[in-house]
Amino acid sequence: MSHRDEPVGEEIAKRFARIAGHATSLKRFWDEGRECDEMLTQIAAVRAALDQVGRMVLEHSIQHCVEDAATRGESEASIRSLKKSLDLFIG
Secondary structure, rough: OOOHHHHHHHHHHHHHHHHHHHHHHHHHHHHHHOOOOHHHHHHHHHHHHHHHHHHHHHHHHHHHHHHHHHOOHHHHHHHHHHHHHHHHOOO
């Protein structure tokens, strides 16, 4: 069983699907000529949702990937990879 099949993995997948739906609606808003404040509100919601799911993915990575690597004796490489991911996520 993959870690992604666990309940938290399913929750992350659901959140990505919701985010995709919200992002798609932005294009429709634009095409319909909606007001800028409506679009900016939607953009802010998508950003917040991405930040939340990003934190969930990070927690999942720490819990499973780093832990698994440590049991295999590969913790240093896993920690380097995690730091690189953190740099990308945080900016």
